[in-house]
Amino acid sequence: MLLRHTPPEIADRKALTANPAKTCQPIGAMYAAFGIKGCLPHSHGSQGCCAYHRSALTRHYKEPVSATTSSFTEGSSVFGGQSNLLSALENIFTVYEPDVVAVHTTCLSETIGDDIPQIADKAKKEGKVPEGKHVIHANTPSYVGSHVTGFSNMVRGMVKYFSEGTGRRNGKINIIPGWVEPADMEELKRLAGMMDVKTILFPDTSGVMNGPLTGEYAMFPEGGATVEDIRDAGNSMGTLALGEWASADAARLLDTKCKVPCKVLDLPIGLAATDRFIDTLRLVAGTTVPDTIAFERGQLVDLISDYHQWTYGKKVALVGDPDQLISLCEFLVTLDMKPAHVITGTPGKRFEERIREIVPGDVNVKAGQQADMFLLHQWMLNEPVDLIIGNTYCKYMARDLDIPLVRHGFPILDRPGHQYFPTAGYKGAMRILESILYAILDRKDRDDPEETFELVI
């Protein structure tokens, strides 16, 4: 057994986190920043933070992840990181020539109390930031919230630094997609395009974190939301923020700053959440939904009905990020599956409530501190499930408990696909259902006695 030391008896823990179901803010800020075209994320702290975040994102996306660091030394930790950031900015704009440097802080620079806007301002005054180039920032103390909070903070930073209302509406709808895969961002744009709705989607990592192999390397690929687009987001008719945890803050700031009204929706993962997304988009844009979208939806419903006997009543344990888990649980309920244990390390009072609203009957749910995979494992030891949905770290529990695993969330370190094939929208829901069915039916085929080993399922 790989996790041989996890006992079924659950003792209350107040200080020790074991096998976390979250990581720290800066990595979310780094990922979000890759959704701006021509942007170089910069980590203001020790170089290890940047190295770890780049490694984790690289392992997940199998793509170049270029980000810089202030490389704090003991001296900078005592005297502050101003001179490190100043020389970093000078070097970055000279050597790499990005359009935007998106600075995020770390627990180190936050504890010291470095004032990023003041340092960036000084850099500008000293001519270290070329004309027309931008330095934006987000405070992302690692000891608050989680990686999702960091993502949200950087998206908010985009609005804060770039979005401007000129008073002239541009007829567009902003979509803030939340922490989803590049393929999902692509899918949201495709769906909006099918409805003829003009959108500004930011951040947009499609084409950045799922690029082609051509023999050429561009540090700043063609993808990403442009600064002009994010600026123009202040003139849009409205904003759809997908996911309370990852997107709502930025949308609300757009509302206060530029008077662009917003609606916060669940991530469009699964049938019902995608329905709400499409229907809301239709209403706010004043358009009709084309038959082609209704057709995709119909295909999903068809697939659900074709294989309902295999999903019905199956118990599932889930671990991941709040926005994802809310929609996933809802989809599982749609499939007549039963979320039994739900864990997120990301704090948030509303999470437990939302899950209990969505899931009928008893469900173990916990968010925040000590809501970790160790606890999830213990729950499963006490109440076994038929399926686990979560990131790659779940494979240890899946192997020990001999339970099939569907990989979803961040990070997925050991299987391809998530970069290229969406889980959002109706097509995405079909892909999730396909993965679930493969997992369940492969297990059935493995375990069935010879006489009931079925050819046709």
Added chain:
Amino acid sequence: MATTKKKALPTPEQVKQEIISKYPPKVARKRAKQIVAVGEGEEGCAPEIMANVRTIPGILTMRGCTYAGCKGVILGPTRDIVNITHGPIGCGFYSWLTRRNQTRPPSPEHPNYMPYCFSTDMQDEDIIFGGEKKLRAAVQEAYDLFHPQAIAIFSTCPVGLIGDDVHAVAKEMKEKLGINVFAFSCEGYKGVSQSAGHHIANNQIFKHVVGTDDTQPAGKFKITMLGEYNIGGDAFEIERLLDKCGITLVASFSGNSTYDQFARAHTADLCTVMCHRSINYVADMLEQKYGIPWIKVNFIGAKATAKSLRRIAQYFGDKALIEKVEAVIAEELPAVEAVAAEVAPRTTGKTAMLFVGGSRAHHYQDLFSEMGMKTLSAGYEFAHRDDYEGRSVIPTIKVDADSRNIEELEVVPDEKRFKPRKSEAELKALQEQGFPYKDYEGMMAQMEKSSLVIDDLNQYEAEKLIEIYKPDVFCAGIKEKFSVQKLGIPMKQLHSYDSGGPYAGFKGAINFYHEIDRLVNSKVWGYMKAPWQKNPELSATYVWE
């Protein structure tokens, strides 16, 4: 592309000038000292290279931090210590299982905490009011859950800043729980790279664990293996060979290791050093305190493996052992040579670049040369000058403020346990026979004249090197992998081995030959252009005929 004819290459000086021309003057001046060509220095001497200096802010470095070096590298491969990261969640999370250290507990009942990640997950109130209380509680909770033999505490950046006394907490909990509890002040901002973390880790293991158990392991020829971390199962292959030769591995620092091995390390009669960078000072301390001599070994490459086994045998000077080692080499080598010969037509004449670690960029050159491949350029991520230029330069290395921050232990002979394994006369006699006791000649001594050696290579420089030299394979780590491959150059990770390995020992050499053969001859690099991109012009045949 491997098949295209290469034009004459610019001189190393031209390459260097081209690289640094892009930098602001201050950066250019510094980088100029970190880029040297072999053969540049005085006759017979390696040129001086600037190494182990601060990373330049804003330059896309490969380096990680002190915490990574301490918790990830050194303590990562030890299975039976409960490692608690004291800090916000990230550091613990990122160092959770990502180094591919393998371990083989003897039975399912033996402890193995490696698949676990433990953290105090510090929150803002812990930063404001101090985290000692939470750390104490976390140690207690870990003890109550697992009852381990030892618990280790690792400090992250904010811990040093807010002044949590992790060592006091460790001491207090050690007394309270009756198990060994020790802490590492391995805040990420210390030192200039992972190297500082290795030092901090090794110092604490030496202070708190080594020499605490006098149980004498069975066996006639007892050695330690220092600086081998069992990536991809390397240690298993080395252990297999040592076993076969009848050599007892008392302790490994720290591939496939246990707490007890550290505690009994002082019972060995010879220390062998794989990664000179991460651990040579432990070898020195084991000699000073317990009288165990050390030698540098290298189990990467078939020839190097054979040489290392022979050196160990030569040290013990036992005829039966020497014969046994020769028999093992004779038995193992034919299979290796057969594969080398099989891949040779496809690998000979190909070129490689290696920018990785603190020893791997040197060791792996042996494997490449066994395949007839030339190393065009190499460098380390976190090494010091002696790893490039050899140990003879150690007295001339300037100790700067960053290095001074890393504790140097004062070691004196242990009253009870110091026992010189060889007399000075014996050691001298061995040295006269060409036995390289306590020596390492560094990377440059092995490299061809005019090869570029670059310390702390960054992404921009890597791109430039590829553009100029068009190597057939580039070796570095995960962060560099895909920017290199986007350029159409296969990239081999020499930290994690891309989930491959082992590459150590004889079986490892076979694995590596096959892997490099696969990489440099992969068809995928020929797929990058679509037919219409290769022949974009419209010809008269564009209509159906």
